[in-house]
Amino acid sequence: MSIVCVRGDSALDEQDLRAHLAAMLRLENISVLLGAGASVAAGGLTVLQLWKNFLREYPQSARRFSREGFINTEDTELANFEGDNTREVPNIEILLDSLEIARIDWQRRKPTSRNLKVFEKDVDLLLQCVVKAAILNEQSWRSAPKFDQLPHHVKLLQRLVGARQPGQASPWIFTTNYDLSVEWAAESVGVHTHTGFVGIHNRTFSPQSFDLGYRNVNARGEARFGCNDIYLAKLHGSLTWESSDNEYKELSASEFWPRLKGIIDGAQPVSSSMMVFPRAAKYLQTVGFLSGELFRRFSDFLAKPQSCIILIGYSFGDDHINRLIRSALLNPTLQVVAFLPEFSGTQEDQLVQLKPEVRRLLSLNSPRITFVGGGENVYFNNMVDLLPEPMLYDLKEQEFKERIRAASGGDHAE
Missing domain, CATH: 3.40.50.1220 (TPP-binding domain)
Structure with a gap:
């Protein structure tokens, strides 16, 4: 060794x-x-692998997170992460934290907003990826x-x-x-x-x-x-x-x-x-x-x-x-x-x-x-x-x- x-x-x-x-x-x-x-x-999956899966499966959700300022624009492109395991990925827990606060504030201001329902679906898709990464063996x-x-x-x-x-x-x-x-x-x-x-x-x-x-x-x-x-x-x-x-x-x-x-x-x-x-x-x-x-x-x-x-x-x-x-x-x-x-x-x-x-x-x-x-x-x-x-x-x-x-x-x- x-x-x-x-x-x-x-x-x-x-x-x-x-x-x-x-x-x-x-x-x-x-x-x-x-x-x-x-x-x-x-x-299990590393955080990098988890993020790659999210970008690969739900690129539109990632871009919407970027437009709202939750993540950097370059963090939404899968090509930036492929073949580069040293690249920094968003801190998933801090991101989820920010998304949760935004969701509650959005519900308070515009509870019937159609965009709010899209946002909540995007958050749920990210949470699904986190759960999948931790399943290990069904x-x-x-x-x-x-x-x-x-x-x-x-x-x-x-x-x-x-x-x-x-x-x-x-x-x-x-x-x-x-x-x-x-x-x-x-x-x-x-x-x-x-x-x-x-x-x-x-x-x-x-x-x-x-x-x-x-x-x-x-x-x-x-x-x-x-x-x-x-x-x-x-x-x-x-x-x-x-x-x-x-x-x-x-x-x-x-x-x-x-x-x-x-x-x-x-x-x-x-x-x-x-x-x-x-x-x-x-x-x-x-x-x-x-x-x-x-x-x-x-x-x-x-x-x-x-x-x-x-x-x-x-x-x-x-x-x-x-x-x-x-x-x-x-x-x-x-x-x-x-x-x-x-x-x-x-x-x-x-x-x-x-x-x-x-x-x-x-x-x-x-x-x-x-x-x-x-x-x-x-x-x-x-x-x-x-x-x-x-x-x-x-x-x-x-x-x-x-x-x-x-x-x-x-x-x-x-």
Whole structure:
């Protein structure tokens, strides 16, 4: 594997990087921030791919957004993006935010306007593209995927929980993705996931559940090594969340699938109750509580002593998250490891290709900040192989369990 790695002002080779990651996973607190790039291997789309699909399928909608001043004129031409994966795309969440505010104001001023109906249809088409980008695999919504259908997510989770020492906190997964890849991967190998929602038949958001954990009351000595649960904070929402009667609910994938199927087929509009998209005009009444609590947990984690956050598939395109990470560097024991495929070195001609936020972090020359680049070599599916092997979990053992279940018709528990 050919990688480029810089820690502070020092270059690391692959062996040094592996040693550094092994040390990071043994810190008191460990977390991972997953961006859109982490779901590509599972069938998801990057923001660039999402925007290309929107331009390809609904060019007239994009041009109308441009005429109204929501996006730049050059952002409406598919030809500008084809073959250029480094081109900046509109921030989809900020765009949706602006569109939502405009829609509400338009309804107030001209509720019967024919142009308003066209505008609302254009917004819904963009939302459909966002939903399609996060579906991953339609079959998984009907029956939960097995561990070998999300091998890279499974490997990440197993290596995180397998590195925990006795008494250490369970790992955190923070993600900007709407899909269910983390939940499905955890479920397929028996890792419990704390999402902030509690209940069996009526799962509602209760942030206090993040302060709870699991432990084996019978474990003694070496058996106490590792953990069997993770905390998952979906910072931008989830496809299976909805707001109803001032409550925030998490539904099962199979329960929510008929609604999603209607959306991606164009048979029904995206429901305003779906807790996926930013709704600035309703922030205080709805999304504010849930989103604010999740971001508070993110900020609180970054302030903990002896902590590390690993960034995977995150392109530094979210200014809110960037500010939180930057300010968290005041924590003298926080370590940041960022896997960024476009990072190729610290020469002037190499730095100019990077986002301003990345250049700002690199300019600090801090030994607490590590950037790892190398194109496809540091994509999510390759990056997880750099993490140290878990001590408690083994994929061959999992395969054996699967064969036992299959042979017994699935009637026997593990």
